[in-house]
Amino acid sequence: MRSYKLIAPAKINLYLEIIGDRSDGYHELVMILQSIDLADEIEIHSLSSETIHVHCNHPQVPTDKSNLVYRAAELMVKRFPEAFTKHGGVDITVHKHIPVAAGLAGGSTNAAAVLVGIDLLWNLGLTQTEIEELGSTLGSDVPFCVAGGTVIATGRGEQLSPLPSLDHIYIVLGKYRSLEVSTAWAYKNYRQEYGSTYLRDTNDLASRAAAVHSGGIVKAIVEKDAVAIAQKLHNDLEKVVLPSYSQVLHLRELFASQPGVIGTMMSGSGPSVFALCTSQEQAEKIQQQVRQTIPDEDLELFVTRTITHGIQVVGNG
Numbered sequence: 001m002r003s004y005k006l007i008a009p010a011k012i013n014l015y016l017e018i019i020g021d022r023s024d025g026y027h028e029l030v031m032i033l034q035s036i037d038l039a040d041e042i043e044i045h046s047l048s049s050e051t052i053h054v055h056c057n058h059p060q061v062p063t064d065k066s067n068l069v070y071r072a073a074e075l076m077v078k079r080f081p082e083a084f085t086k087h088g089g090v091d092i093t094v095h096k097h098i099p100v101a102a103g104l105a106g107g108s109t110n111a112a113a114v115l116v117g118i119d120l121l122w123n124l125g126l127t128q129t130e131i132e133e134l135g136s137t138l139g140s141d142v143p144f145c146v147a148g149g150t151v152i153a154t155g156r157g158e159q160l161s162p163l164p165s166l167d168h169i170y171i172v173l174g175k176y177r178s179l180e181v182s183t184a185w186a187y188k189n190y191r192q193e194y195g196s197t198y199l200r201d202t203n204d205l206a207s208r209a210a211a212v213h214s215g216g217i218v219k220a221i222v223e224k225d226a227v228a229i230a231q232k233l234h235n236d237l238e239k240v241v242l243p244s245y246s247q248v249l250h251l252r253e254l255f256a257s258q259p260g261v262i263g264t265m266m267s268g269s270g271p272s273v274f275a276l277c278t279s280q281e282q283a284e285k286i287q288q289q290v291r292q293t294i295p296d297e298d299l300e301l302f303v304t305r306t307i308t309h310g311i312q313v314v315g316n317g
């Protein structure tokens with residue numbers, strides 16, 4: 001029986017602007033997505049029987065068909081039925097380190113790893129673009145999770161254009177274990193409050209995306225100027241999430257007041273909040289300082305950093 005071990009990194013959103021709505025109920029976005037070294041490990045083994053099995057060490061993560069990992073495997077079975085018959089089923093174990101329902105694309109990156117792993121297990125020889133296209137049918141963040149690094153994403157988040165990779169910007173990340181924000185809820189509330197400001201014309205959408213592309217944050221990324229990047233962080237979803245989650249707002253303010261923090265923002269639909277820091281040493285100091293101010297064990301704090309890759313294969317047998 002063959003097996004692969006993969007590393008599936010989380011993401012943060014350095015920039016998230018909602019520019020329009022779509023007839024499919026989703027939103028037109030311009031985002032800058034960034035991989036970080038906080039990651040889950042995925043092990044995939046082939047099975048002699050034609051079945052899909054999922055295991056996970058995290059009590060909040062389902063192992064049935066509602067797990068994105070299961071749905072990724074099911075998608076591969078549906079698209080490549082002959083390979084499934086030839087190679088058999090898959091047994092997938094997810095070792096969770098990324099906080100769940102956190103705005104860090106935890107489920108999406110697990111699904112991306114399963115697509116990459118099954119491609120290898122079944123010798124399909126798919127290109128990265130083909131894997132990203134498969135991923136886009138599972139969730140808007142999945143294509144980015146396959147690609148990784150630093151990327152500008154448009155459409156509903158699935159159209160990717162790579163930027164020069166940012167490596168080694170140190171980050172403190174905080175997430176209250178008991179807080180979960182539904183992504184659908186965040187977008188729905190945003191639409192209710194700000195829908196009247198949306199762009200409706202395709203040309204306007206394209207020129208807004210182009211304006212971000214040629215704007216300050218992309219210039220700062222190209223110049224690898226962490227301070228300038230930090231000053232231009234943006235997330236429209238903060239407007240609806242922060243007023244409803246006072247703990248998240250408080251944590252964000254606490255991060256922002258720490259010496260050595262150059263910028264702070266909520267990631268995706270939250271409730272994770274991150275702070276960009278001047279160095280690893282500073283990030284560790286800030287983590288300790290925040291821990292002293294908020295001793296609540298419900299608050300998980302991580303020191304992490306930006307990385308330049310998405311899914312990585314680290315072992316096979």
Ligand SMILES: C[C@](O)(CO)[C@H](O)COP(=O)(O)OP(=O)(O)OC[C@H]1O[C@@H](n2ccc(N)nc2=O)[C@H](O)[C@@H]1O
Binds near residue numbers: 027029103108142155
């Ligand atoms: C918030 C982000 O994580 C930022 O990167 C993404 O935009 C969300 O990505 P995701 O979790 O992969 O999202 P999906 O699983 O595709 O969609 C979850 C829900 O979010 C809303 N959604 C998502 C993406 C998008 N462009 N517009 C939306 O309105 C939809 O209500 C959808 O039902």
Ligand SMILES: Nc1ncnc2c1ncn2[C@@H]1O[C@H](COP(=O)(O)OP(=O)(O)OP(=O)(O)O)[C@@H](O)[C@H]1O
Binds near residue numbers: 062066068269
């Ligand atoms: N493999 C998985 N890992 C984590 N959660 C999963 C997984 N599969 C399904 N889920 C379910 O999906 C929900 C969202 O979890 P996830 O960690 O993917 O959110 P997220 O980090 O906010 O994602 P995104 O940033 O893409 O919106 C959880 O409530 C969880 O029960």
